[in-house]
Amino acid sequence: MATACEPIATALTLGLMAALTLHPDRLLPTDPAVRSIARRLYEAVRDLPIVSPHGHVDPRILRDDTPFADPTSLFLQPDHYVTRLLHAGGVPLQQLGVGEEPLPENRAREAWRLLCAHWDLFRGTPVRYWFDSELVDIFGVTERPCAENADALYDLIAGQLRQPSHRPRALLRRFGIDFLATTDDPGDDLTAHAALRDDPAVDTTVAPTFRPDRYLEIGRPGWPEQVKALGGDVGDYAGYLAALEARRRYFIAHGAVSADHGHADAGTEPIERHEAERIYRAARAGTVSPAEAAAFRRHMTFEMARMSCDDGLVMTMHPGIHRNHHPATANQFGPDSGHDIPTAVEFTHALQPLLARFGTHPGFHLVLFTVDADVYNREIAPLAGFYPCVYAGAPWWFLDNPSEIRHYQAAVTEIAGFSRLSGFIDDTRAFCSIPARHDMSRRLDAGFLADLVAAHRLDEDEALDALTGLVDDQPRKVFKL
Known part of the structure; x- marks a missing residue:
C-alpha cells in the first residue's frame, strides 16, 4: 500500500x-448547535450493518470471487x-x-x-x-x-x-453488508444464489428478487418466444399464471423476499377472465394491440398483488420511467445505458383497484418508489398514512441526492410518520458505492432528526430510536427479513 x-x-x-x-x-447541518446533535446521532449508527433490500449487483461476482x-x-x-x-x-x-x-x-x-x-x-x-x-x-x-x-x-x-x-468477498465483509438483494429474471436458475447460500465462508445473506416485467409486457417484440423461459405449459392463460406462480415459489425457496415491478404507469385495473384469455391468445399470435397490451399488463400487476397475498413476497413498484429514450443509443449499447428518463406518474387512481381488493390483507406489503418528487406528499404519503400495507419507498434513482432526500423526509413523515418509510435502498449496480450510499442516507437522516430535536419536536432519545429504526429495523420489517 x-x-x-x-x-x-x-x-x-x-x-x-x-x-x-x-x-x-x-x-x-451547518448550524453548530444542530450539527452537534446530528453528529451524536450519526456516530451512534454509522457502523451498523448494511441492509440492502433492493439493488442490482451481479451475484456471480460474489460466487466466483474473481478479482x-x-x-x-x-x-x-x-x-x-x-x-x-x-x-x-x-x-x-x-x-x-x-x-x-x-x-x-x-x-x-x-x-x-x-x-x-x-x-x-x-x-x-x-x-x-x-x-x-x-x-x-x-x-x-x-x-x-x-x-x-x-x-x-x-x-x-x-x-x-x-x-x-x-476481492469481492473481502470487500463484502469489509462493507458490513448483512443482507444484499439482487434483481433477477424469473427464468434464472439461481445457481449463483444457491452456491452463496450453501457456502459457509459467506456470512452475508444474498437473496434474489423476482422481476417479471418483461413477461407481463406482452406487446414487446419477441415476447411470444421470451415467455417460454418461464417453463411449464404457457400455451394458454391458465398455464401462464401457473408458470408465474411456480417461478415465484422457486425464488422463495432460494431466499427471495420481494417481487419488483417497473412499468410505465402504476395502473392495476383488473379485466374479466375471458378477456384476459383472449388478449393472451392474441399476444401469442403476435396480433395484440398496444391498448390491449397495456390493459393486460395493468391486469397482471393486479394479479401480482394477489400472488403476493398468497405467497408473501413483498411487492415493490417504481413506475414512471421512459425507458431507452434515445433509440440509437439503446440499439448500440443496450438497456441501462444512461438514457432512461423520468416521467410524471399517478398513484391514487391507478392503485385504487388493487388497494380496494388487497389494501387491508394481512401480511401484504406494498412499497412505492417514484422519480416524480411531487408525488411523495401528494399521493404516496397519504396512501401510506391509511393503508397498513403501503410503505413509502426511499428516494430512488434521480431522487437519491441530498436535496430530494431532505424533501422526502419532510414530505412523508409529517403526513405518515417514520413508521411508514421503507428504510434506505441503494438501487445500485456499482458494488463499491453501496457503503457510500448508505453513509449518505445515515448522515442526512441524522441531520433531519437533529433539526427536530433542536426545534423541540422530538427528544434526542426519540430521534436516536427513529434513526436506528430507519437504518436497521425498518427495512427488516418492511421486507420481512
Missing part, C-alpha cells in the same frame, strides 16, 4: 495536485450514473466501454483517463460524493482525480484490486 501510494504522495508534497479528503461532518479486472470495469462500465454525465459532457459512450465486457488494458486505461480529465462534470452531484467516499475509504486515494494523475491513480487502484483484501 505505501509503495503504491508513493507517486501520489510525492505529487502532493510538491503541491502539484489538489488533495482529496473527506470532512467528518459532510452533509450534516475485479481494473478500475474502469469497477467504477465506470456498470454505472450509468457515471457514464450518462460523461456522455452529456461530450464523451462518447463507446470510449467508456459501455455495454462491453472488461476492456483490454490500453482501452480501460484510456477510459479512466477520460473520467479523471472530466472530474469537474461531477461537481455538486451525489456521484461525486459516492466517488470521493469510495476512492478515499476503500483505496486510500489522497489526490483529487485530474488528467495529470489519471495513470498514477489507475495503477494505485489496479494494484490493490489484485490483492486478497480487495
